[in-house]
Amino acid sequence: MPETKKLDCTGLVCPMPVAKTKKELSQMDPKEILEIQGDFPEAGENIQRYVENHGDKVLEFKTEGKNFYLKIEKQ
Numbered sequence: 591m592p593e594t595k596k597l598d599c600t601g602l603v604c605p606m607p608v609a610k611t612k613k614e615l616s617q618m619d620p621k622e623i624l625e626i627q628g629d630f631p632e633a634g635e636n637i638q639r640y641v642e643n644h645g646d647k648v649l650e651f652k653t654e655g656k657n658f659y660l661k662i663e664k665q
Contacts, residue, residue, distance in 0.1 A: 592619075
């Protein structure tokens with residue numbers, strides 16, 4: 591079963607959540623899962639675009655107010 595890693599971006603504004611996501615994904619193996627949460631909605635959208643543009647897969651993306659949650663599979 592692939593490993594699941596967690597990344598908490600609460601309190602961070604762009605570009606830090608994207609930079610931290612990029613770093614985490616670069617250290618992961620294919621099929622591993624990265625779960626990200628934060629409280630800056632634009633960061634969630636930016637992370638989603640980054641992931642899709644770089645060939646990884648967004649499994650889930652949801653927002654609740656200012657909070658966001660992403661689940662990504664490394665390809």
